[in-house]
Amino acid sequence: MSENDKYFEDNLASQGTSFYLRDESDHSWAVMEHVFEKMKLRGWFIQTDQRILRDYTCLAKDHFEGQKGDLKFKAEKYRIGFKIEFFQEINTVNRSGGYYDFEKLKLMPYLLRLSFLTELKHIKETCKADGYMDQSKPVIARAFDKVMDHIKSSCHYREGKELPEYEVPSYNSKDKGGKRIKNGEVKYFRDHKGCLQRGTVYHNINNMWWVILHEHKYRNIASFEFFDLDSEENRKRKLIKKSGHHKPAARIKFNETATSQISKECKGIGKLGRLMKANEMLAKLYKFDWTSRHFAFELKSNGRLSLVEIESKAWGNHTVHENPIKLSLYGRELPMSGTESYWVKALREYVVHGKRTVTEWFCKDSNGQGPDAHYWPEVRKLAWEIGALVS
Numbered sequence: 143m144s145e146n147d148k149y150f151e152d153n154l155a156s157q158g159t160s161f162y163l164r165d166e167s168d169h170s171w172a173v174m175e176h177v178f179e180k181m182k183l184r185g186w187f188i189q190t191d192q193r194i195l196r197d198y199t200c201l202a203k204d205h206f207e208g209q210k211g212d213l214k215f216k217a218e219k220y221r222i223g224f225k226i227e228f229f230q231e232i233n234t235v236n237r238s239g240g241y242y243d244f245e246k247l248k249l250m251p252y253l254l255r256l257s258f259l260t261e262l263k264h265i266k267e268t269c270k271a272d273g274y275m276d277q278s279k280p281v282i283a284r285a286f287d288k289v290m291d292h293i294k295s296s297c298h299y300r301e302g303k304e305l306p307e308y309e310v311p312s313y314n315s316k317d318k319g320g321k322r323i324k325n326g327e328v329k330y331f332r333d334h335k336g337c338l339q340r341g342t343v344y345h346n347i348n349n350m351w352w353v354i355l356h357e358h359k360y361r362n363i364a365s366f367e368f369f370d371l372d373s374e375e376n377r378k379r380k381l382i383k384k385s386g387h388h389k390p391a392a393r394i395k396f397n398e399t400a401t402s403q404i405s406k407e408c409k410g411i412g413k414l415g416r417l418m419k420a421n422e423m424l425a426k427l428y429k430f431d432w433t434s435r436h437f438a439f440e441l442k443s444n445g446r447l448s449l450v451e452i453e454s455k456a457w458g459n460h461t462v463h464e465n466p467i468k469l470s471l472y473g474r475e476l477p478m479s480g481t482e483s484y485w486v487k488a489l490r491e492y493v494v495h496g497k498r499t500v501t502e503w504f505c506k507d508s509n510g511q512g513p514d515a516h517y518w519p520e521v522r523k524l525a526w527e528i529g530a531l532v533s
Contacts, residue, residue: 150269152262155279157245159228159258161265163274166222173272174217174224177265178206184264186210213257216241226265228258285360289344289352298347314349317368323351329368336381343368394519396526408529409496416496417441419528420489426524428453430517433482438466439493447471447494449486492530500525501532 150163163170178188191205206217217226229240233249236242243249250258266276282288293304302308306326315323323329323343330340331353341353341361349365371377408416421438428436436453450466469477471490476483488499525531 148273149275149277150266151276151278152266153279154247154262154281157247159246159250161226161262162223163225163269164223165274169272170223171219173269173274174219176272177226177268178208180264180268181208181210181261184210184261191216210261211257212251213254213261214241228261230254283358285354285356285358289354289360292346292352293344296347304344308345310345315345315365317370318366319369319372321370323365323368329353330371330376331363331367331369332381338377338379338381394523396531401526404527404529405498413445413447413493414441416493416528417447420493420530423489423521423524423528423530424485426521427485430521431455432517432521433479433485435478435482437469437478437482437486439471439490447490449490489530492528496529498530498532500530 147164147166150161152158152162153160163173165173178186182188186208187210188206188208190202191207194205195202204219206219208215208217212230212232213228214230215226215228217224227241227246229243229246230250231240232251232254234240234243235249240246240249247255247258270276282291290304293299300308304325306324308325310323310325312322317323317329323345325344327343328340329343330338333339339353339355341355343351343353343363346352346362350362351365351368352360353363354360369376375381411419417439424433424437424439427433434454434456435451438450438452440448440450442448449469449471451469452463452466454461454463471486476486478486488501491497491499522531
């Protein structure tokens with residue numbers, strides 16, 4: 143067994159609270175018992191993990207838990223070592239408890255964090271005394287140093303990759319406006335709320351770039367999200383995307399009396415009247431790009447309903463048909479996308495039976511945040527007006 147196979151490490155560098163020891167021999171188990179004995183002398187209560195004992199009895203001999211005040215840990219014994227992970231239940235994010243939180247060290251209250259670091263120091267000293275090497279990654283404070291460490295420790299690193307003169311392939315280094323990005327440049331982007339952000343960029347991998355926001359914070363952003371302040375839109379401090387949820391029409395509650403009256407009128411105008419209203423709605427959906435093809439219903443000579451395609455923008459090709467293309471209207475799978483099929487089937491039942499078949503599902507991504515979702519209040523109102531909206 144080489145020396146490299148006999149070591150321990152922590153994950154403080156990533157704000158974790160784990161300690162892991164690796165040893166190919168059975169000696170690691172004796173080391174763990176020795177660590178536990180010393181922890182008990184420092185006031186720790188240690189026992190078999192009670193949840194594992196209750197639910198997975200056959201595994202209980204390799205799982206442990208301990209507590210000292212508000213500081214807790216769970217430990218697991220492996221064939222080639224063991225792991226101890228500390229946590230607390232005072233300041234947590236995950237609803238299942240602090241053990242399942244990310245960045246446990248960051249969430250720990252100050253005094254508990256000091257207690258944990260002291261305990262970790264004692265554990266490391268015990269393991270060093272048994273001949274194990276500390277291979278923990280250094281804790282880096284500044285964002286710039288962290289980014290440089292990420293770049294230079296990557297298997298994709300090439301000499302000078304972090305320098306401004308290093309040329310990143312064009313397909314991985316073009317911003318939103320098509321400009322080439324270079325290491326060390328200051329570029330702008332927007333966060334998830336649309337707020338203007340800026341930072342110094344360094345290439346990571348593929349089209350992803352590290353962005354240093356300030357001394358202690360950095361992010362990983364795709365090249366196409368960057369831009370310069372060369373247009374009025376780019377200079378806006380906050381760019382709010384259109385959303386169906388933020389339009390007043392999205393919150394309208396339709397009058398029940400008026401809804402009942404519309405339903406009666408819908409029944410009274412017959413199939414042909416409903417067909418005309420449904421075609422009006424299909425035309426509106428095509429105009430809003432909710433469907434890539436302009437569909438329309440027709441009545442056959444025998445009174446049955448049929449479907450035709452008048453115009454198409456599918457696959458990026460705009461085609462106006464001289465003679466409308468007849469399509470299958472009945473069947474398990476219609477010759478169109480799932481979104482288009484939803485609208486066609488819903489309006490088909492509306493035309494034939496006069497039923498309210500259109501539900502509150504009005505946009506491509508179903509959550510009101512899609513690129514065209516801001517149209518949905520208008521579509522909703524139209525569906526209500528023709529008597530197709532499920533109230």
